[in-house]
Amino acid sequence: MDILITEEEINEKVAQLGSLISQDYAQVRDLVIVAVLRGSVYFAVDLSRQLSIPFTLDFIGISSYGTSSDPLGIVRITKDLDTNIAQKNVLLIEDIVDTGLTLNYLLKNLRTRNPLSLRVCTFLDMPGRRIAPVPVDYRGFEMENCFVVGYGLDYNGRYRNLKEIAALK
Ligand code: IMP
Ligand code: MG
Secondary structure (H helix, E strand, C coil): CCCEECCCHHHHHHHHHHHHHHHHHCCCCEEEEEEECCCCCCHHHHHHHCCCCEEEEEEEEEEEEEECEEEEEEEEECCCCCCCCCCEEEEEEEEEEECCCEEEEEHHHHHHHCCCCCCEEEEEEEEHHCCCCCCCCEEEECCCCCCCCCCCCCCECCCCCCCEECCCC
């Protein structure tokens, strides 16, 4: 495994994102942080602890059909939000935006619930692999096209607990 992003670099970036988001949302009421299960949990927890503003935390669980090399863009909600996000300011937390198909589906779904605002914060962004154009408001790291694990990202359910981001060979 090749380490691409170290634990130190991750911590530094998460702290930066935390203060940026805290500034941007300083005047905003009713912020709901929505973490997408399961990959983004590690990032969402670390990021949320860097926020100096009030918010509530909720989770949405999804499962995608197809494989990472042949994504179908069909997503099923396996665990819905417990929060009614109508008239709330929603910040969606993703681990990685790759083809964008998952995020595209999620945004369409969440928009039908009439949030006051809806923004996206992703830990990793691979714009070179995009199939669906999606808005990304906050990103940790932009990466080249490769399959990565660690910091919540898995391969067949493994490696989520790696403290670094690594490329699987
Ligand atoms: P997308 O729909 O292609 O943008 O990616 C959807 C999901 O696939 C992400 O939320 C991840 O769970 C997973 N995924 C995509 N690329 C990677 C990767 O490089 N490593 C681990 N999981 C990935
Ligand atoms: Mg995911």
